[in-house]
Amino acid sequence: MAAGRERRAEAETFTARLRKQWHRARTGVRRSAVDYFRGDGSDWVALAGLLLTIPLIAAVTLADPVWCSPAVLVLPIVAGGLLLRPSSLLGLYAAAATALIVESVRLGPYTEGPSRVTPGTVLVVAACGLFGLLIAQFRSRVGVPWRRGGTMLFDLRERIRVQSKLPKLPLGWHREMALRPAGGQSFSGDFVVAARTNGGRTLEVVLTDVSGKGMDAGSRALLLSGAFGGLLGSLPPHAFLPAANGYLLRQDWDEGFATSIHLVLDLESGDYELYSAGHPPGLQLSAGTGRWEEKAAEGPLLGVYDGAQFDSVKGTLRPGDVLMLFTDGLVETSDRDIVEGMDRLMGEADRYVTGGFRGAAWHLIEAVAKDVNDDRALLLICREAATAQAVR
Numbered sequence: 001m002a003a004g005r006e007r008r009a010e011a012e013t014f015t016a017r018l019r020k021q022w023h024r025a026r027t028g029v030r031r032s033a034v035d036y037f038r039g040d041g042s043d044w045v046a047l048a049g050l051l052l053t054i055p056l057i058a059a060v061t062l063a064d065p066v067w068c069s070p071a072v073l074v075l076p077i078v079a080g081g082l083l084l085r086p087s088s089l090l091g092l093y094a095a096a097a098t099a100l101i102v103e104s105v106r107l108g109p110y111t112e113g114p115s116r117v118t119p120g121t122v123l124v125v126a127a128c129g130l131f132g133l134l135i136a137q138f139r140s141r142v143g144v145p146w147r148r149g150g151t152m153l154f155d156l157r158e159r160i161r162v163q164s165k166l167p168k169l170p171l172g173w174h175r176e177m178a179l180r181p182a183g184g185q186s187f188s189g190d191f192v193v194a195a196r197t198n199g200g201r202t203l204e205v206v207l208t209d210v211s212g213k214g215m216d217a218g219s220r221a222l223l224l225s226g227a228f229g230g231l232l233g234s235l236p237p238h239a240f241l242p243a244a245n246g247y248l249l250r251q252d253w254d255e256g257f258a259t260s261i262h263l264v265l266d267l268e269s270g271d272y273e274l275y276s277a278g279h280p281p282g283l284q285l286s287a288g289t290g291r292w293e294e295k296a297a298e299g300p301l302l303g304v305y306d307g308a309q310f311d312s313v314k315g316t317l318r319p320g321d322v323l324m325l326f327t328d329g330l331v332e333t334s335d336r337d338i339v340e341g342m343d344r345l346m347g348e349a350d351r352y353v354t355g356g357f358r359g360a361a362w363h364l365i366e367a368v369a370k371d372v373n374d375d376r377a378l379l380l381i382c383r384e385a386a387t388a389q390a391v392r
Contacts, residue, residue: 046080046083046084046088047084047088047091047092050080050084051092053075053076054073054092054096054099055095055099057073057076057099058073058099058102058103061103061107062102062106065103065115065116069115070103070115070116070117071121071124073096073099073125074124076092077092077096077125077129077132078128078132080136081131081132081133081135081136082132085136086136089129089132089133089136093129093133096125096129100117100121103117104117165194166192166205167194167195167196167203169203170267172384173267173381173382173383173384174358174381174384175379175380175381175382176357176359176360176379176380177192177361177377177380178361178362178364178365178377179191179192179375179376179377180365180369180377182329182373182374182375187217187219188221188375188377189209189210189211189212189217189218189220189375190208190209190221190327190375191208191221191224191377192206192207192208192377192379193208193225193229194206194232195229195232195233197233201266201267201268202264202265202266202267203263203264203265203267203381204232204237204262204263204264204265205262205265205325205379205381206228206232206240206244206260206261206262207260207261207279207325207327207379208221208225208228208259208260208302209260209279209328209329209375210224210258211255211256212255220256223251224244224248227244227247231243231244231247237262237264237273237275238275238312240262240275241260241299241302241310242309244302245277248302249303249305249306251303256303257278257301257302257303257304258277258302258303259277259278259279259280259301259327260277260278260279261274261275261276261277261280261297262274263323263325263381265381270317270318270383271314271315271316272314272315272316272323273312273313273314274295274297274312274314274315275297275299275310276296276299276310276313277300277301277302277308278299278302279327280326280327280328280331280332280338280342281294281295282295282296282323282324283295283324283342283345283346284315284317284321284322284323285323285324285349286318287318287319287320287321287385288318288320290353292346295315296313297313298311299311317381317383318383319383319385320383321383322349322357322380322382323380323381324345324349324380325378326345326379327375327377328374329369329375329376329377330345330365330368330369330372330376330377330378331344331345331369333369333372333374341369344368345364345368348364348368349364356382357380357382360380361378361379361380364378365378
């Protein structure tokens with residue numbers, strides 16, 4: 001009992017209580033900072049820091065206005081426009097206005113010499129404050145803090161990339177995909193969803209081109225890639241495009257159409273079916289003849305009208321054969337029709353016949369449509385010959 005009372009007395013000393021309070025304060029500040037940078041917490045930490053910088057800047061300005069002019073007050077105002085909510089910004093602006101008034105009184109009229117608070121300084125500070133308030137109101141309306149906006153866009157881009165990843169194929173098969181968004185952006189209206197179905201025996205790949213390009217089509221491409229990925233493998237192959245067409249119609253977008261091509265490939269026999277929804281035809285290289293053949297299926301655009309029918313075209317990939325699927329941005333431009341573009345693509349692809357098509361997708365886009373201001377996507381499916389397998 002006595003020992004217990006001594007321990008409690010030690011725990012209740014002034015030093016112990018101070019240490020405990022310091023630990024609680026430090027933990028609270030850490031949690032608030034983590035919540036703030038996640039976009040979930042209050043902005044009081046940033047507001048307090050910026051409010052402290054304003055009197056500091058004002059003091060330095062009064063001490064040496066030549067090196068620290070009154071216009072330096074725009075720095076915390078710009079930072080506040082990026083960090084604070086609109087309601088907190090008003091308090092920051094009030095502090096900055098007070099600092100300007102104090103500086104103008106202490107430094108004297110601007111007519112007495114340089115480094116005074118001039119009308120131009122007031123206009124610059126007020127303009128920066130106005131732009132900062134507009135940015136803060138836009139962020140508040142969207143509901144995405146600036147510190148999370150870049151992370152969210154990066155996450156969306158990675159989700160599209162992961163969903164477009166092609167599954168591994170058995171020995172004797174090679175697949176690769178190259179995607180180039182318009183204007184060097186990170187988001188594209190072209191995307192791929194793929195899956196191994198039927199116990200892994202069948203490869204199903206859907207290449208889709210959403211109307212629009214780049215950032216304008218990126219959000220719709222993300223939504224459709226998730227929906228198409230859920231439909232793929234859950235429906236019979238002949239029912240996929242009708243279901244995708246119905247889904248697109250239900251979205252009721254102003255610019256809601258898309259083209260798509262659906263490949264259903266038997267990895268054991270090499271037999272395949274192609275279903276198309278207004279998409280450019282596929283190209284198959286026959287190893288026996290060394291010639292390219294168009295594989296054009298019939299079907300309207302997705303999202304145009306209900307009850308559309310999609311007819312397939314069948315073919316077989318024998319050892320050494322290659323199948324290319326692509327979007328229209330690769331072969332069609334304002335000064336080149338699709339027939340001419342496909343001829344050029346086949347001519348460039350002929351260079352890889354003898355050496356193999358490994359790594360060819362990216363180089364083909366570079367050779368055929370490097371400077372085209374449109375989304376470009378190219379998918380290669382190769383059935384390797386026995387000699388190539390032996391070399392590997």
